[in-house]
Structures are given as C-alpha cells and as structure tokens.
Amino acid sequence: MNLSFTAPFKTSKLSIAVLVVSSLFVSPLVFAAGGGDAPEIKRQEWSFSGFFGRYDKAQLQRGFGVYNEVCSSCHGLKLLSYRNLAEKGGPEFSKEQALAIAKEATVIDGVDDEGEPLERPGKLSDRFVPPFKNEAAARSVNNGAYPPDLSVMAKARTFHRHVPWYTEPYYWLYDITTGYEEKGVDYLYALLMGYKTAPRGVVLNDGMSYNTVFPGHQIAMAAPLSEDAVEYADGTPTTLDQHARDVSAFLAWTAEPHLNARKDMGKRVLLYLVILALLLYLAKRSVWSRVKH
Amino acid sequence: MSDHSSSYEPSNGFTRWLDERLPIMRLMHGQFIDFPTPRNLNYLWTFGAILTFCLMVQIITGIILAMHYVPHGMHAWSSVEHIMRDVNWGDLIRYTHAVGASMFFLAAYIHMFRGLYYGSYKSPREILWILGVMIILCMIMTAFMGYSLVWGQMSFWAVTVITNLFTAIPVVGESITQWIWGGYSVGDPTLNRLLSLHYLFPFIIAALVGLHIWALHVVGSNNPVGVEAKTPKDSVSFFPFYVIKDGFAVIVFALLFAWFVFYAPNYLGHSDNFNEANPLQTPPHIVPEWYFLPFYAILRAIPDKLLGVIAMVAAICVLFVIPWLDTSKVRSTSYRPLYKPFFWLFVITCLALGYLGAKAPEGYYLLASQLFTAYYFIHFLVVMPLIGMIETPKQLPDSIAEDVLEDTSEAEKA
Numbered sequence: 001m002n003l004s005f006t007a008p009f010k011t012s013k014l015s016i017a018v019l020v021v022s023s024l025f026v027s028p029l030v031f032a033a034g035g036g037d038a039p040e041i042k043r044q045e046w047s048f049s050g051f052f053g054r055y056d057k058a059q060l061q062r063g064f065g066v067y068n069e070v071c072s073s074c075h076g077l078k079l080l081s082y083r084n085l086a087e088k089g090g091p092e093f094s095k096e097q098a099l100a101i102a103k104e105a106t107v108i109d110g111v112d113d114e115g116e117p118l119e120r121p122g123k124l125s126d127r128f129v130p131p132f133k134n135e136a137a138a139r140s141v142n143n144g145a146y147p148p149d150l151s152v153m154a155k156a157r158t159f160h161r162h163v164p165w166y167t168e169p170y171y172w173l174y175d176i177t178t179g180y181e182e183k184g185v186d187y188l189y190a191l192l193m194g195y196k197t198a199p200r201g202v203v204l205n206d207g208m209s210y211n212t213v214f215p216g217h218q219i220a221m222a223a224p225l226s227e228d229a230v231e232y233a234d235g236t237p238t239t240l241d242q243h244a245r246d247v248s249a250f251l252a253w254t255a256e257p258h259l260n261a262r263k264d265m266g267k268r269v270l271l272y273l274v275i276l277a278l279l280l281y282l283a284k285r286s287v288w289s290r291v292k293h
Numbered sequence: 294m295s296d297h298s299s300s301y302e303p304s305n306g307f308t309r310w311l312d313e314r315l316p317i318m319r320l321m322h323g324q325f326i327d328f329p330t331p332r333n334l335n336y337l338w339t340f341g342a343i344l345t346f347c348l349m350v351q352i353i354t355g356i357i358l359a360m361h362y363v364p365h366g367m368h369a370w371s372s373v374e375h376i377m378r379d380v381n382w383g384d385l386i387r388y389t390h391a392v393g394a395s396m397f398f399l400a401a402y403i404h405m406f407r408g409l410y411y412g413s414y415k416s417p418r419e420i421l422w423i424l425g426v427m428i429i430l431c432m433i434m435t436a437f438m439g440y441s442l443v444w445g446q447m448s449f450w451a452v453t454v455i456t457n458l459f460t461a462i463p464v465v466g467e468s469i470t471q472w473i474w475g476g477y478s479v480g481d482p483t484l485n486r487l488l489s490l491h492y493l494f495p496f497i498i499a500a501l502v503g504l505h506i507w508a509l510h511v512v513g514s515n516n517p518v519g520v521e522a523k524t525p526k527d528s529v530s531f532f533p534f535y536v537i538k539d540g541f542a543v544i545v546f547a548l549l550f551a552w553f554v555f556y557a558p559n560y561l562g563h564s565d566n567f568n569e570a571n572p573l574q575t576p577p578h579i580v581p582e583w584y585f586l587p588f589y590a591i592l593r594a595i596p597d598k599l600l601g602v603i604a605m606v607a608a609i610c611v612l613f614v615i616p617w618l619d620t621s622k623v624r625s626t627s628y629r630p631l632y633k634p635f636f637w638l639f640v641i642t643c644l645a646l647g648y649l650g651a652k653a654p655e656g657y658y659l660l661a662s663q664l665f666t667a668y669y670f671i672h673f674l675v676v677m678p679l680i681g682m683i684e685t686p687k688q689l690p691d692s693i694a695e696d697v698l699e700d701t702s703e704a705e706k707a
Contacts, residue, residue, distance in 0.1 A: 050556075051556060079371070079374050079378065084378075151374070152374065152567045153567075155559060155564060155567040156564055156565070156567035156568050157564055158564035165648075168648075175557075175560065176552075176553075176557055176560060179552075179556035179557045179560075180557070180560070181556075181557055181558070181559055181560065183564070184564060215577075255567075256384075257378055258377075258378075258384045262384060262385060262388075262555055262558075263555060263556070265385070265555065266551065266554070266555025266556055267555075269551050269555065270548065270551055270552070270555070273544055273547055273548045273551060274548065276544050277541065277544040277545055277548065280537065280540050280541040280544055281541050283537050283541075284537045284538050284540075284541045287533050287534060287537050288534065288537075288538070291332060291529055291534070292697060292698055293332050293333060293529075293697055
C-alpha cells in the first residue's frame with residue numbers, strides 16, 4: 001500500500017531528473033538570441049573536444065603546414081621547441097622530418113674568436129626561432145602593428161555568448177558537463193573565416209581589414225588564408241574552411257600540448273574514483289545499518 | 294567532549310614505552326577514533342573533511358610547483374608555461390593546484406552556509422566560528438597572492454587594482470601602497486614578496502585549522518537539530534561511523550574535482566591570463582576569479598573608493614560578530630519559520646552578487662549590486678538581531694536520540 005503510493009512519485013522525480021540532464025545535451029541553440037553588434041561565434045566540432053577528444057595527427061600536420069607557410073612569416077611560437085613536433089600527442093612528425101624543419105631556421109648561438117655572433121642551423125632542442133628580432137623590427141614592417149606570438153593564443157582569446165541573463169546558468173552547466181574548453185579555438189576559426197568586405201558606410205583606416213569577429217571590426221592583419229593557399233600532401237581539399245580549421249587545431253595543440261595524455265589519464269582516474277566511491281558507499285551503508293540515524 | 298576518556302590500550306612494548314613519554318597515540322585515538330559525534334549529522338557535515346583534503350592537495354601541489362617556478366617579472370609567466378610543457382606531468386600538477394583553489398573555496402562556502410543555516414556559530418561555538426572566519430580571510434589572501442604569481446595580464450592588473458585600494462587610506466595611503474609594492478609600481482619586488490607570503494600563508498592556515506579542530510573537539514559538533522548531545526545515546530564514535538561517511542564524501546567531491554582538472558581545467562579561469570603581464574596595456578575587463586566576485590561586486594557597488602573598500606572588508610569581518618548579532622536561542626534554521634525565508638534570501642543575495650561581480654558596474658547591474666549589497670548587510674545587522682527577538686520557534690525535540698528515533702520508547706530502548 002505504502003509502496004504503491006510512493007512509487008509513481010519516485011518515477012516522476014526520476015523522469016524530471018532525466019529530462020533535466022538530457023536537456024543539457026540538446027543543442028542550446030534554442031536560447032540563442034541575436035545581440036548587439038558582435039556576431040555570434042559558434043561552437044565547432046573538434047576532434048579534441050569533450051570527454052573522448054584527441055588530436056587528429058593528420059590535421060595537426062596539415063595545420064603545421066599552414067602555420068609554417070603562412071603565419072610563421074609574422075607570428076612566432078616562442079614556447080615551442082622543434083622537438084615537440086615529433087613528440088607523442090602532437091603532429092607526430094618523424095624525428096627526421098622535425099629535424100629538417102629545424103634546420104630551415106638559423107639560430108644565433110655563441111660567439112666566434114672575434115666576439116662576433118655565430119650562426120648555425122636549428123636543432124631539435126632549439127625553441128622556434130621568432131620571425132622578428134624584436135618588437136620594433138616587427139612593427140616597422142607591419143604598418144605599426146605587432147603580430148602576437150601564437151604559442152598559447154588558442155587559450156588567450158575567448159568570446160561571450162549573447163544570451164538572456166536567466167539562461168546563463170544553463171550554459172555554465174552545459175559547458176562544464178560537456179567540458180567546453182575550445183572557446184579560444186572557436187574564436188580563432190571564426191576570426192580566420194570572418195574577413196568580409198566592409199559594409200557600406202564603414203571607413204577603414206589605412207592598411208586595415210574588415211573582420212566581423214575582431215573587436216572593433218578593424219584588424220591590422222590582412223586576410224591571411226584563401227582557397228588553395230597551402231598544398232596538402234594527404235589529398236584533403238584545400239578550401240579556406242579547411243585551412244582555417246586545420247591551423248586552429250594546430251594552435252590548440254601548441255597551447256595545450258599534453259591534452260591527449262591528460263584526457264587518457266582522466267578516464268582512468270575517474271573510473272578509479274567511481275569504483276572507490278561505490279565501495280565506500282557500500283561500506284558506509286553496512287556500518288551505519290548498525291544504528292538508527 | 295575533549296575530556297572523554299580515551300579507550301586507547303597500547304598493544305606492544307614500544308607503544309607502551311611511547312605512551313608513557315608522549316601519549317600522541319592516545320590523543321589521536323581519543324580524538325579521531327573514540328570521539329563521540331552526534332548520530333544525526335547529514336552530508337553537509339562532511340565538508341570539514343573535504344576542506345582538510347583540499348588544503349593538503351594545495352600544499353603538496355604547491356610545494357612541487359615552487360620547485361619549478363621563477364619569481365621574476367621577465368620569467369614568471371614563461372616559467373609557468375615551462376611547468377605546463379616540460380615538467381613531467383607538470384600540466385596536471387598545475388591544473389590540480391589552480392582548480393584546487395576553486396574547489397577549496399566551493400567547499401569552504403558550502404561549509405560556511407551550513408554553519409549559518411544550523412547556527413553553528415552560537416554559544417558555545419563562538420571561538421570555533423571566529424577561527425573559521427580567520428581561515429577564510431587567510432584563504433582569500435593566499436588565493437589572491439597565488440593567482441598573481443602566474444603574472445599574466447589578469448594577474449598583474451588584479452594586483453594593481455587591489456594594491457591600489459590601499460591608496461584610499463587617508464594621509465598615509467600612498468606611503469603604505471609603495472611599501473607594499475617595494476617600489477613605485479607593481480614590479481619584481483612585489484612579485485617576490487607575493488611568492489614568499491603565498492608560500493607562508495598555507496602553513497598559517499594549517500595552524501588555524503589545527504586550532505579550529507581543537508575548538509571543535511572541546512565543544513563537540515553541532516548537528517541538524519541544534520540540540521546539544523547530552524547522553525551517550527545521542528552520539529556515535531567517530532570511527533567507524535564518520536570516518537567512512539567522510540571518506541565517501543571526500544571521494545565524491547574528488548570526482549567533481551577530477552572532472553575539472555582533466556576535462557575543463559581552464560573553464561574557471563580567465564583567458565586574458567594567457568597573455569603575459571604588460572604594464573602598458575590595461576585589459577578591457579578586469580575580473581577576479583569567481584570566488585571573489587561577490588566581494589568585488591560589493592566593492593564596486595559603492596561609488597566612493599574608500600567606502601567601497603571598507604564595505605568589502607566589512608562584508609567578511611561582519612562574520613566575526615554574528616555570534617552576538619543573532620539573538621535567537623534556537624540554532625537550527627529548520628526550527629525557525631520566520632528566519633528561514635530570510636536565510637534563503639541571503640543565499641540568493643550572495644549568488645546574485647557573484648553574478649553581478651562579473652558584469653560591468655553600470656545601469657541595472659549597478660543598481661542591482663547596490664540593492665543586494667544593502668541586503669547583505671541588512672541581513673546581519675538588522676534581520677538577525679530583530680527576528681531572534683520576535684520569532685516563536687518550533688518545538689525542539691528534547692534530545693538528538695528522540696529526534697532520530699522518533700518516539701521516546703524506542704529512544705529508551707536504544
């Protein structure tokens with residue numbers, strides 16, 4: 001009697017819980033509301049996002065190609081060493097390939113007998129050689145602008161969703177439960193795809209380009225990518241979208257080089273904790289069954 | 294409570310020898326095995342153990358980080374990246390430390406709200422509560438100094454904004470600020486003293502935690518009913534009952550902790566801190582970490598700088614005197630029908646201030662911060678004293694055993 005009364009109540013509670021949790025995984029586009037002057041940056045699918053996320057080796061190799069042939073003429077990667085290119089969890093070039101890439105760079109190392117600086121080709125242990133000697137040199141050839149280092153750029157940028165305030169807690173939960181760590185990568189992708197002709201009435205300053213995503217819409221970097229800008233050895237179509245995706249993924253790796261190892265270990269740690277929690281719960285129940293509480 | 298006799302029996306020659314010289318085993322046995330603990334504690338009482346766990350995690354990961362960190366304006370930021378890239382499992386150690394700070398505050402805030410709801414600050418637990426407020430004050434300072442060490446844009450400008458608050462002090466403000474900086478602006482000397490103090494403070498916290506536990510073991514735990522444990526029937530021994538319950542809770546908490554460390558390590562941080570500190574470029578929005586947002590909202594709600602600083606400091610320091618501001622004799626809010634809605638209004642106030650702390654202080658946001666700041670103080674200074682005087686609380690059970698066992702005949706049997 002008592003049971004039959006409580007059972008439906010319990011199921012309804014459960015079904016509400018299931019509804020709430022499952023709604024977290026429904027695309028939150030329902031709430032997307034147009035806001036202000038900045039366009040909505042969209043969450044992209046990345047091979048390395050979420051619980052099962054891992055870098056796609058081939059994509060990182062293509063992305064390095066785009067960086068090397070396009071970005072590297074102005075942007076450095078000062079936190080990376082050439083050896084990183086051959087390490088596990090990254091583009092995983094062979095040692096020989098990485099060494100060949102390193103050798104293309106000229107490193108100033110030590111002095112000769114007259115005290116003049118010595119130059120030598122790069123080694124695997126060298127940090128990436130920056131494209132300019134210093135900030136002034138960079139500004140002088142870039143119309144006064146300073147191209148920033150890209151090592152952690154994929155984590156140094158973000159964007160804000162334009163949603164009504166009462167839906168924000170929903171997005172926090174959604175982002176946490178889905179492990180949304182790629183806001184910066186999504187921003188980079190949107191920026192690379194955001195070059196448009198300036199709308200009528202917008203006057204651009206000398207040397208500036210119009211970008212829908214960049215704050216203020218005027219960016220000193222001219223559209224760096226275009227269709228077929230870089231050749232791909234693996235036969236992947238060389239569209240603008242593909243270039244932008246690949247180089248964004250590559251920069252995600254440079255910003256977070258140990259992501260694969262971290263997520264692998266995370267699964268083992270969580271599994272261990274779940275089992276331990278279960279055992280402790282059973283032990284707790286058994287201990288407390290001795291007394292009323 | 295502390296004078297209950299320990300049932301410790303040295304089991305061999307060595308422990309007998311030790312017991313006669315330093316009865317540390319006897320002390321531990323009495324305090325963490327036999328210790329009588331109310332039988333009706335709910336899971337909110339597990340946060341003491343969770344917080345001890347958090348402190349230990351922070352100290353262990355922090356000591357390792359300090360082995361690799363370089364406290365110099367030119368190298369600090371890159372040394373953090375060096376830890377993330379080149380130190381074995383350095384990214385996990387650093388993420389555990391960074392996420393750990395958030396988890397520490399999350400647990401501390403739940404622990405504090407639990408104390409507020411169940412009146413754990415009331416006689417005879419005033420000293421216990423005051424020690425707790427001292428711990429949270431030290432935690433706030435430690436977390437702030439630790440965040441600054443990253444020496445990213447947000448670190449640097451947070452230090453600049455917060456140390457500049459001292460200039461609000463009349464007459465001597467300027468001198469005090471320069472004394473704190475060790476120069477005429479935030480720089481190398483500042484960074485070095487921040488590291489020195491960031492390393493020192495956790496041990497002060499650990500000492501305060503020791504006193505906190507000592508004070509707890511003198512008066513005993515409060516409980517959800519708020520009636521003191523009187524007879525042995527009201528209590529169970531700490532081991533195994535609460536050791537196993539606390540252990541389970543710590544592991545469940547560790548699951549949440551691990552989720553953030555492994556799958557959302559940067560979610561609670563700020564992207565601007567991945568840009569190296571640049572004294573010449575102010576970030577568009579200077580926001581503290583989430584756990585400081587309510588206090589930041591209070592600071593900015595008041596247009597006058599000095600009054601804003603006073604309000605922010607008062608928001609924490611008012612907690613020191615609430616044992617005497619609350620006039621109700623009843624501890625547990627469950628038995629206080631008139632106070633209960635005000636308690637929840639206070640919780641909403643804190644959450645709202647946290648939300649508003651992240652927004653620009655203008656328009657409706659500013660107005661809302663001012664209203665909630667007002668209620669924050671009204672709650673302690675007006676609601677707490679007044680309601681205690683006019684409220685008729687619900688009938689309290691005579692004892693914990695009576696409440697747990699529902700009818701007295703069973704209580705007598707137990």
